[in-house]
Amino acid sequence: MAIVRQIGSMMLVGFVPLGSGVSAGEQVPKGFVHLRDVAPTIRQDMRYAGTYNFTGSIVPGYQAAACILTRPVAAALRRIQADLRRLRLSLKVYDCYRPVRAVRFFLAWARNPARQGMKNAFFPRVQKRFVVRRGFVASRSTHSTGNAVDVTLVRADAPPAPKPVAGQVRGSCIGSVGQRPPDNSLDMGTGYDCFDVLSYTNNPKIKGAARGNRQLLVRMMARHGFRNYRREWWHFDYVLPVHRRRFDFPVQAK
Secondary structure (H helix, E strand, O other): OOOOOOOOHHHHOOOOOOOOOOEEOOOOOOOEEEHHHHOOOOEEOOHHHOOOOOOOOOOOOEOOOOOEEEHHHHHHHHHHHHHHHOOOEEEEEEEOOOOHHHHHHHHHHHHOOOOOOOHHHHOOOOOHHHOOOOOOOOOOOHHHHOOEEEEEEEEOOOOOOOOOOOOOOOOOOOOOHHHOOOOOEOOOOOOOOOOOHHHOOOOOOOOHHHHHHHHHHHHHHHOOOEEEOOOOOOEEEEOOOOOOOOEEOOEOOO
């Protein structure tokens, strides 16, 4: 859910700067697609369309639990899914395109000392007032361009993930697998959206299977043009030639 603030010079080659203006009140613009239309086998667990997220509420702009992306990004994820099939694994997305209004909502939430009902599940060791300073919440997000995705790995035959809601969540995102809020992903060392240094992709305290799973995810994503944000093992930006304009149309079902 963070913006990558620096990209190596090689990665910048070929970017087409179309400005950073926000288009409010739009329907899905040309060039965007629903992931289900491109890669229907990729699992979707769209957290901000429900209350099971760090804010404890449905996030403004999420009118449906749908993954929307630019067409090149969706096509790249489809290729990754094909590679993973040979390993009997699947991608699962937690967030895709994110309206600018949602980014603003996250900032307002971070600056409000109240509304900490999800603290144990998502930021047990970090004071809420520090989540922006430590890079877990950003004032601008590449998600709003449609070229970023929050993703994990699941076994291809894994049963559907449970659907917990705010007020019913038990466990901490930094606990062991059995102690975390329920999810059907492979063990990545923390839960999704865990505001903690353990979420740093290369944190040396993450060992064994969890470290191997993170490395596999990074390797598979990099093979098809994605770069990981180092403070969040789940966040990837598409770094091949794409626009960088931010949008604010709502996430809707097709």
